[in-house]
Amino acid sequence: MKYVNGRDVLPEKLFEEIQNYTQGLYLYIPKKSGSKKNWGDSTYIKKELALRNREIYGKFLEGISFGRIAEKFHLSEKSIRRIILEEKRKMEEKREVIQDVLKEWNLDEVPVAMHHTTWGIGEQYVLKEYTERSTLKRNLTFLRVLKEQNLPVPEVVQTRKGSWYVETAEAMYLLTGRLRGRSLVNSEMLEKPFFVEFGRILGKLHRAFEICDHAMSFWQNSLLEEMSGWIQEGVEKFNPSYVNKEEFQKVLTRLEELYSKLPKQLIHRDVHLGNFLFYEGEFSGYIDFDLSQSNIRIFDLCYFMLGLLIKEDSHFLEEKKWFEILPQVINGYNEVNPLLKDERDAVVVVMKSIEYLFIVYFLSVEDEKRAQDAGNVLHFLERNTDRIEELVR
Numbered sequence: 001m002k003y004v005n006g007r008d009v010l011p012e013k014l015f016e017e018i019q020n021y022t023q024g025l026y027l028y029i030p031k032k033s034g035s036k037k038n039w040g041d042s043t044y045i046k047k048e049l050a051l052r053n054r055e056i057y058g059k060f061l062e063g064i065s066f067g068r069i070a071e072k073f074h075l076s077e078k079s080i081r082r083i084i085l086e087e088k089r090k091m092e093e094k095r096e097v098i099q100d101v102l103k104e105w106n107l108d109e110v111p112v113a114m115h116h117t118t119w120g121i122g123e124q125y126v127l128k129e130y131t132e133r134s135t136l137k138r139n140l141t142f143l144r145v146l147k148e149q150n151l152p153v154p155e156v157v158q159t160r161k162g163s164w165y166v167e168t169a170e171a172m173y174l175l176t177g178r179l180r181g182r183s184l185v186n187s188e189m190l191e192k193p194f195f196v197e198f199g200r201i202l203g204k205l206h207r208a209f210e211i212c213d214h215a216m217s218f219w220q221n222s223l224l225e226e227m228s229g230w231i232q233e234g235v236e237k238f239n240p241s242y243v244n245k246e247e248f249q250k251v252l253t254r255l256e257e258l259y260s261k262l263p264k265q266l267i268h269r270d271v272h273l274g275n276f277l278f279y280e281g282e283f284s285g286y287i288d289f290d291l292s293q294s295n296i297r298i299f300d301l302c303y304f305m306l307g308l309l310i311k312e313d314s315h316f317l318e319e320k321k322w323f324e325i326l327p328q329v330i331n332g333y334n335e336v337n338p339l340l341k342d343e344r345d346a347v348v349v350v351m352k353s354i355e356y357l358f359i360v361y362f363l364s365v366e367d368e369k370r371a372q373d374a375g376n377v378l379h380f381l382e383r384n385t386d387r388i389e390e391l392v393r
Contacts, residue, residue, distance in 0.1 A: 054116040056080060057087035061115055062183070062274065074369055087116065098127065101173050104159045104166045123178065126154065130165075130172045135290055140164055140174060142212065142289040149208050152277075152285040154179055179287070181279030184315075195325040199332020201283050202271065202304070206297055206337050209266040219293040224259040227252050227353050234360030242375035243359060247382065251356070254349045261342040262296040269293050271304040273315050298343045301333060302350045309377050319380075327391045347392045352381050 010018070052073065059069045070077045091113045098111045098119055111119040117129040130136035146153045154176035158164060166173045184190070235248055268275070269291040277285040305326060308317045317325070330347075333339065355378040362371035381388070 053083050053087055056083050057091075058115050060084050061113060088113075091116070097168070097170075101166050101168065102127070104161070104163075105157060105175055106160050120178065121175070125157065126176050126178050128174050128176070130174065131170075133172060136165060136172050136174060138292070139289050142292060143176065145212050146208055146286070149211060151205070151208050152179065152283070154285070154287065179277050179285035181277035181284035183274040183276065184278055192325060192328050195328040196332035197283065198276070198304075199301075199329040199334070200336050201276065201332075202268075202300060202329075203333040203336030205268065205286060206265065206300070209268075209292075212266050221293045221295045222259075223296060223299060223350065223353055223357075224255055226357060227255055231353075231356050231360050234364060235356065238360065238363040240359060240363065240371065240375065242372065242379070243356070248356065251349055251352045255346075255353055258342055258346045258349065259296070261340070262298065262346055263340065263343070264294060265297050266292060267295050267297055267300045269295065269300070269303070271300045272307045296346075296350065297337075298339070298347060298350055299354070301329065302347060302354055305329065306351055306354055306377060309380060310373065323384075323387065323391065326388065330392050344392050345389075348381060348385050348388050351388075352378060355381065 056069055056073060059072070060066075066077045066080050070080045073080070075083075095111055099108075102108065102111065102121065105125075107121060107125070109122040109125075111121055111127065114120050114126070119127045119129075121127055130139075140156060143153050143156050147155055156164060157175045157177060159166060159175075164174070166175075232248070232252065235243055235245065268286075268289065270288060275286070275288045276283065277287060305322075308315055308322055308325075310316055330339070330344075355374050358374035359371045359378070362368070362374060
């Protein structure tokens with residue numbers, strides 16, 4: 001047993017409620033009776049907190065305010081500031097390692113943290129850290145193939161010895177050119193024409209991905225197999241009150257009916273405005289292909305639209321505007337990559353499937369709040385099924 005600051009592990013409302021009963025004391029919370037702690041549980045919790053703190057620091061680097069970050073992670077602004085300060089110190093300690101790595105490219109610029117695994121090197125370069133060789137090599141191949149198709153992606157820079165990346169005992173590093181522009185933070189400020197163009201931008205990426213299909217091996221995935229496998233098992237295991245099992249079965253049945261008719265190809269898998277760069281109002285580049293996989297191509301469209309419904313996210317849109325821009329994104333994509341009728345018919349069921357995926361995933365890592373947030377989006381989809389289907393036809 002060890003001391004842990006309550007602010008670090010308890011939701012803010014619960015923490016404040018406990019303060020109504022006691023303050024300034026050590027509070028012991030015993031294990032549930034009959035529960036035996038499995039080997040590695042403490043390590044698992046530490047890992048989850050470390051990932052959370054890195055994500056908090058990443059949001060800070062994106063320029064999101066302390067208040068918005070605190071709201072998203074259900075912590076006080078004081079806790080957020082403390083976590084960011086701790087992460088800054090860690091990054092400062094890492095700076096010397098990064099500077100040694102940069103010598104392999106004959107660079108001596110001072111690295112500036114852009115993300116917990118990404119560093120800006122002057123105005124010309126970006127250095128990214130990887131811990132999995134397969135992810136690095138997949139991203140490297142993506143960048144080279146897409147560059148050959150004249151798509152705006154970062155160009156990989158070889159080392160002074162002609163290698164494509166540098167490997168140390170702890171990690172691997174890839175250096176690329178730095179694209180102009182930055183990701184957008186506030187979606188509410190964007191007008192309808194932007195979302196039409198964004199649909200075109202995603203459509204062009206998918207067209208290029210079709211060529212990548214033949215140039216490399218990649219992760220074959222199936223939303224249907226996930227729904228009928230670990231997601232369905234998770235719904236039964238966790239039995240969340242905000243999931244109607246009969247409705248889940250209807251969605252799964254409908255997905256089974258449509259799935260064989262839906263085009264499959266390489267997709268980005270993490271489509272949000274943070275992975276698309278803009279310069280002076282114009283699109284300037286695609287980034288981050290770490291999660292790319294083979295799946296149904298409308299997954300990316302659905303995933304993007306769902307991301308705009310997360311209230312704690314900086315890209316959140318009010319419902320009225322969300323309904324306005326949904327057909328804009330669909331129509332923009334359709335101009336470049338015509339959608340089949342079956343794909344339009346499947347949009348709502350794919351959206352619901354993605355939210356079931358998030359609910360079960362977050363419950364599996366004991367993040368009840370985010371699971372509930374996904375449940376709220378699912379309920380929004382259930383209430384508005386007919387309206388969404390009409391807008392995408």
